[in-house]
Amino acid sequence: MPSQRGNGAVALLKALHAGGARICFANPGTTELTLVDALAEVPEIRSILSLFEGVCTGAADGYFRVSGEVPLTLLHLGPGFANGIANLHNARRAHSGIINIIGDHAQWHLPYDAPLTSDIRSLASPVSRAVVTMTDINAIDADAAHALEAARGVPGGPATLIVPTDIMDTHVAPAAAVPAQPAQRRKVSAERIAQAAERAGQAPDLILLLGGDALSPEAQRAAAAIVGKLGGRVLMEPYPAIVTLGGDLPPIERQAYFPDDVIRQMGEALVVVAGTRAPISYFGYEGYPSQLVPDERLLILSELDEDGVGALQALAETLAAAAVTPATHASPAPASTPDAALTPNLIVESLIERLPEDAIISLEGSTLGGPWLREARRAKRHRVMTNTGGAIGQGLPCAAGAALAAPGSRVVSLQSDGSGHYTLQALWTMAREKLPVTIILAANHRYGILQTELNRVEAPLEDPVIASLTRLDNPRADWTALAAGYGVEAVRVTDVAGLNAALERGLSLDGPLLIQAELP
Amino acid sequence: MPSQRGNGAVALLKALHAGGARICFANPGTTELTLVDALAEVPEIRSILSLFEGVCTGAADGYFRVSGEVPLTLLHLGPGFANGIANLHNARRAHSGIINIIGDHAQWHLPYDAPLTSDIRSLASPVSRAVVTMTDINAIDADAAHALEAARGVPGGPATLIVPTDIMDTHVAPAAAVPAQPAQRRKVSAERIAQAAERAGQAPDLILLLGGDALSPEAQRAAAAIVGKLGGRVLMEPYPAIVTLGGDLPPIERQAYFPDDVIRQMGEALVVVAGTRAPISYFGYEGYPSQLVPDERLLILSELDEDGVGALQALAETLAAAAVTPATHASPAPASTPDAALTPNLIVESLIERLPEDAIISLEGSTLGGPWLREARRAKRHRVMTNTGGAIGQGLPCAAGAALAAPGSRVVSLQSDGSGHYTLQALWTMAREKLPVTIILAANHRYGILQTELNRVEAPLEDPVIASLTRLDNPRADWTALAAGYGVEAVRVTDVAGLNAALERGLSLDGPLLIQAELP
Structure with missing residues (x-):
C-alpha cells in the first residue's frame, strides 16, 4: 500500500493557524485521516474529539461566542457534516465565525459515486457564508484566507472548506501565509445619529432594542443613559448570541416570544433598533403580522454590519444623556422552605x-x-x-x-x-x-x-x-x-x-x- | 388567538394512507402541530415519537427494508430535518421508500427570515429522489401521489414533502385519493440472457455478484445453480440493504472492503453483476483504481431497475442448471472455554x-x-x-x-x-x-x-x-x-x-x- 500522506493538510492547518485558529472540534473519518496526521504535526491547534458532530459544531459556536476566535471543526464527508448542521444553523444566526473542514473523496474518485459520496455543497450552503471546494494545491493559502475572511466578516458566520483527500495528500511547499484581518464595522454617520436623536426626542414613548454588538456592557450603559434622559425602556433581542448581564449593569428587558405579547410589549413606542433586526414573529400565526412593529414606528440606528456600540454612545452624547447608576438590587427574600418542591x-x-x-x-x-x-x-x-x-x-x-x-x-x-x-x-x-x-x-x-x-x-x-x-x-x-x-x-x-x-x-x-x- | 387548525393536514395524511403509509416516525415542533392534530384524527397511521431525528429516519429505513411498506417521518423545519440526513443518506443507498414530511413556516411568513428559516430544499435534495414544496391547497393529493411515486419507484428512495403551515391549516375538501401503484421492475430481455449464458459459459472463471432484489432467496438459489453448473462463486455486494442468509440457503461470500482485497478476490474471473453496481473502491486510495474490475471482465446481467431475480432464474434455465442442495453445515465445536475472554x-x-x-x-x-x-x-x-x-x-x-x-x-x-x-x-x-x-x-x-x-x-x-x-x-x-x-x-x-x-x-x-x- 503506498503512503497516502502528504502535507497539503499541514499547509492548510498552518494557514488557518496563522489566521487565528487555535482549536479544532473533530469527529474524523477515513477521508480526514491525513488531517488527523497533520493535527499531530501542528499541535498548536488543539484537537478536541467528540462522539457526535452536533457536539463539534455546537462547541465551536460556544467557543467563538465567548472568545471571538475562529475555531475549526473537522467532519466526515456529507453525512458527518449533516449531523453538525443544526448547530451550525444556530451559529449562522449568532454570526459565529467557524471554519468547517469537511473531508471528501479524492477528486478522481468522486465520479464513481462511492457509498459516502453526496452533494456536500448543497448540504453546506444553507449554513455557510462561504463554501469553498479546494481543487488546486497551489491555492491552499488562498482558500484558507477566503474561509477566514467569510468567517470573520461583519457579520461573520460559518464558512466551509470541502477538502478532497488528494489535495490534502499532495506535497506542497508551504507558502508564506498572509493572515486575513478581521473586518471592521462601518461607523454610523453623524447625520444619522442626529436624525435619530431628533426623532427619539420627539417620540411620546421610546424603546431601544439592542442586539449583537450593541448588547455589550458599554452599549447597555449608553442605552440606559439615553432612556434616563428621554424616558422609555431598553430591550434586548429575544435570543442573543451572548449578552453580559447582572452586577452593576442597568436593567434590560427581553423581547417577548408570542406575537400578541410582543405587540403588547412594544405598545405605541418608537422602537430604535441597534445591532439586531426589527421584531419578527418567531413563527407565523394566522391573524398576526410577521413584522410586529410597523415601519413608521421603527428606527434602525445601526445595521448588523455597523458599529452599534459607537452609534449608541454617539446618540447618548448628542442627547447629552448622562451615565446612569443603576439601583442596587435587594434580593427578595426567597419565598420557599428547604423542602419546597422545585419550580x-x-x-x-x-x-x-x-x-x-x-x-x-x-x-x-x-x-x-x-x-x-x-x-x-x-x-x-x-x-x-x-x-x-x-x-x-x-x-x-x-x-x-x-x-x-x-x-x-x-x-x-x-x-x-x-x-x-x-x-x-x-x-x-x-x-x-x-x-x-x-x-x-x-x-x-x-x-x-x-x-x-x-x-x-x-x-x-x-x-x-x-x-x-x-x-x-x-x-x-x-x-x-x-x-x-x-x-x-x-x-x-x-x-x-x-x-x-x-x-x-x-x-x-x-x-x-x-x-x-x-x-x- | 384564532384557531390555526385546518384539515389540509388531514387530507395529506389520508392521501398518504391511501397510498400505503401505516406509520409515522415523528419528532415534531411548532410548525408540525397541525400534523400532530391530524395524526390524532387519522389513527390508522401509527405515530412513533423519537427523541432525535436520526432515530426517526433510521427507524423508517429499517421499517421499509423489512416490510417494503412506505413509512413517514415528521420532522421540524430545516434543522430538524438536518439531524435526519445521515440516516436518509443510507436510506437513499438502500433504495428505501420513505416520505419525509417537513413542516415549514407559512408561505407569507417565509420572507421575514424568522430564526428557524432555512433553505430546506438545498438540505433535502442530496438525500431525496424528489423534493416537493406544497404550495397549492388543491394539489395536496397530487403532491402526495408525486412523493409516493418517487418513494416507491424502481429503484425507490426517500422523497420529501416541504409543508408550509398555511397549507396544512387550510380547510379543504378531501379529494378521492388515487393510490399510486408501485413501479414494476423491467424484465431483462431473452436476448441479453442468451448472451450472458454464452459469455458465462466460456469464462475460465466466474463470479456472480448479487445485490438489491437479486439477493432474494430465490435469486441466491438460481445463482447457486448457475455456479453449480459452470463452476465459480457467488458473492454478495458488500453492504446489502437486506439479505436473507443461513438455514438451507447456499453459501454466499461477501465482496471485500479494501481495494487490494477486492482485486485479489475477483482474480481474473468474469464478474456477472445482478441488482447492484460493479465493484467500486469504498474510498479512493492512491495507486488503486476506483473501479475494481475492468469493463472487459464485467457483465451487467440486471440493472438496478430491472428484474434481477427473473434474470438469474432465466439464466439458470438457459444453462439447464439444476437446483443445488447445499451441504448442511456441521457447526465447528466452539474453540473456547466459558471463562474465555470475548473476541x-x-x-x-x-x-x-x-x-x-x-x-x-x-x-x-x-x-x-x-x-x-x-x-x-x-x-x-x-x-x-x-x-x-x-x-x-x-x-x-x-x-x-x-x-x-x-x-x-x-x-x-x-x-x-x-x-x-x-x-x-x-x-x-x-x-x-x-x-x-x-x-x-x-x-x-x-x-x-x-x-x-x-x-x-x-x-x-x-x-x-x-x-x-x-x-x-x-x-x-x-x-x-x-x-x-x-x-x-x-x-x-x-x-x-x-x-x-x-x-x-x-x-x-x-x-x-x-x-x-x-x-x-
Whole structure:
C-alpha cells in the first residue's frame, strides 16, 4: 500500500493557524485521516474529539461566542457534516465565525459515486457564508484566507472548506501565509445619529432594542443613559448570541416570544433598533403580522454590519444623556422552605444566590431560560448565551465550547430535558476535558413549548396520540444514569435544599456535574 | 388567538394512507402541530415519537427494508430535518421508500427570515429522489401521489414533502385519493440472457455478484445453480440493504472492503453483476483504481431497475442448471472455554448457536459485521440489514424500525460502540415501544476502522494527538448506564459464559436488552 500522506493538510492547518485558529472540534473519518496526521504535526491547534458532530459544531459556536476566535471543526464527508448542521444553523444566526473542514473523496474518485459520496455543497450552503471546494494545491493559502475572511466578516458566520483527500495528500511547499484581518464595522454617520436623536426626542414613548454588538456592557450603559434622559425602556433581542448581564449593569428587558405579547410589549413606542433586526414573529400565526412593529414606528440606528456600540454612545452624547447608576438590587427574600418542591423560579433563585462572578451561562429551553433572563440582573456579572436559531441540541455543546474558550471560568448550563437529548454526547466531552460545567437539567419530561402552543389553540392535550407526541414520561429518562454513562457525576434533586447542596458542590468542582432537577 | 387548525393536514395524511403509509416516525415542533392534530384524527397511521431525528429516519429505513411498506417521518423545519440526513443518506443507498414530511413556516411568513428559516430544499435534495414544496391547497393529493411515486419507484428512495403551515391549516375538501401503484421492475430481455449464458459459459472463471432484489432467496438459489453448473462463486455486494442468509440457503461470500482485497478476490474471473453496481473502491486510495474490475471482465446481467431475480432464474434455465442442495453445515465445536475472554469470533459463535429462526439482524460496524457475514450461513435462516451508505448511527434506529415492521420477530442489533453513540436515543424508543431487540454492543472503546486505516499507512497510533482522535477510552462509556438512562435493561459481559447467559436472557425477553460485550 503506498503512503497516502502528504502535507497539503499541514499547509492548510498552518494557514488557518496563522489566521487565528487555535482549536479544532473533530469527529474524523477515513477521508480526514491525513488531517488527523497533520493535527499531530501542528499541535498548536488543539484537537478536541467528540462522539457526535452536533457536539463539534455546537462547541465551536460556544467557543467563538465567548472568545471571538475562529475555531475549526473537522467532519466526515456529507453525512458527518449533516449531523453538525443544526448547530451550525444556530451559529449562522449568532454570526459565529467557524471554519468547517469537511473531508471528501479524492477528486478522481468522486465520479464513481462511492457509498459516502453526496452533494456536500448543497448540504453546506444553507449554513455557510462561504463554501469553498479546494481543487488546486497551489491555492491552499488562498482558500484558507477566503474561509477566514467569510468567517470573520461583519457579520461573520460559518464558512466551509470541502477538502478532497488528494489535495490534502499532495506535497506542497508551504507558502508564506498572509493572515486575513478581521473586518471592521462601518461607523454610523453623524447625520444619522442626529436624525435619530431628533426623532427619539420627539417620540411620546421610546424603546431601544439592542442586539449583537450593541448588547455589550458599554452599549447597555449608553442605552440606559439615553432612556434616563428621554424616558422609555431598553430591550434586548429575544435570543442573543451572548449578552453580559447582572452586577452593576442597568436593567434590560427581553423581547417577548408570542406575537400578541410582543405587540403588547412594544405598545405605541418608537422602537430604535441597534445591532439586531426589527421584531419578527418567531413563527407565523394566522391573524398576526410577521413584522410586529410597523415601519413608521421603527428606527434602525445601526445595521448588523455597523458599529452599534459607537452609534449608541454617539446618540447618548448628542442627547447629552448622562451615565446612569443603576439601583442596587435587594434580593427578595426567597419565598420557599428547604423542602419546597422545585419550580423554575426557585431554581433561578438558588442560582442567583450562588452564581460566581464572570460565570458563563448556556441557556437552552424556555423552562429555565425565560425565568433566568427575567431575573438575571439580580445575579453577579455574567454572560449568557441563548439559542439563536431555534435548532435544538445547542445548550450542552455550547457550554463545553465556552468552557474551553474561557479556562478558569465557571460555566453553567441551564438545559431543558427535551432539547438536551439531541446532543447528550457532549457530556462525554465535558468528562474527557474535565470542563467546569455545572448543568441544571430541568426535567419536566415533556415538550413544554409544544403543549403551550397546543393550549393556545385549545387542542386536546390528553388525546392519546397528541399526548404520545408531546410527553416524554414513558419511560422517564434518568439523566443521572445517562451522565454516569458518559463519565459525568450526577445527582437528582426534587427540593430546594437538595438543589442548593448540589449546586454548591457543582460550583466547587473542577469538572462537570449534572443536576437533574425534577419539575412538575 | 384564532384557531390555526385546518384539515389540509388531514387530507395529506389520508392521501398518504391511501397510498400505503401505516406509520409515522415523528419528532415534531411548532410548525408540525397541525400534523400532530391530524395524526390524532387519522389513527390508522401509527405515530412513533423519537427523541432525535436520526432515530426517526433510521427507524423508517429499517421499517421499509423489512416490510417494503412506505413509512413517514415528521420532522421540524430545516434543522430538524438536518439531524435526519445521515440516516436518509443510507436510506437513499438502500433504495428505501420513505416520505419525509417537513413542516415549514407559512408561505407569507417565509420572507421575514424568522430564526428557524432555512433553505430546506438545498438540505433535502442530496438525500431525496424528489423534493416537493406544497404550495397549492388543491394539489395536496397530487403532491402526495408525486412523493409516493418517487418513494416507491424502481429503484425507490426517500422523497420529501416541504409543508408550509398555511397549507396544512387550510380547510379543504378531501379529494378521492388515487393510490399510486408501485413501479414494476423491467424484465431483462431473452436476448441479453442468451448472451450472458454464452459469455458465462466460456469464462475460465466466474463470479456472480448479487445485490438489491437479486439477493432474494430465490435469486441466491438460481445463482447457486448457475455456479453449480459452470463452476465459480457467488458473492454478495458488500453492504446489502437486506439479505436473507443461513438455514438451507447456499453459501454466499461477501465482496471485500479494501481495494487490494477486492482485486485479489475477483482474480481474473468474469464478474456477472445482478441488482447492484460493479465493484467500486469504498474510498479512493492512491495507486488503486476506483473501479475494481475492468469493463472487459464485467457483465451487467440486471440493472438496478430491472428484474434481477427473473434474470438469474432465466439464466439458470438457459444453462439447464439444476437446483443445488447445499451441504448442511456441521457447526465447528466452539474453540473456547466459558471463562474465555470475548473476541468478535466468539461473540459470533455464541449468536450462531442461539439465533432463532426468522430473526432480523441490524449490523453496524466491522467489529462484528465482518465476522457475522463470514459465518452467517451456519445460523438458522435470518435477514441481515447493513449500513448501505456509510453514514454511521444507523444500527440502533434501523433495529427499532425493523422490530416495528415485523411484530413477533426477534431483532438482534450487532453494534459497534463508536457508531452507537451517534443515535443512542434509539434506546428510549425501544424501551417505550417494548421492542424485542437484543443489542450486542461491541465495546472496544476506539474507532477501530480508523486505526486499521492508519496502520495501513504506518501512521504512529501512539502519537498523543492521533491517539486522542481515535481512542474512546478516556472516559470509557458505560453502556449499561446509558441504556438504563433510557429505560433499557442492560448487562456488561467480559467472557463467553457471561455472554451466553445474557444472550439467552435477551432472546427470551419481550422488550429490549443491551449487552455490553467488552473487547480488547
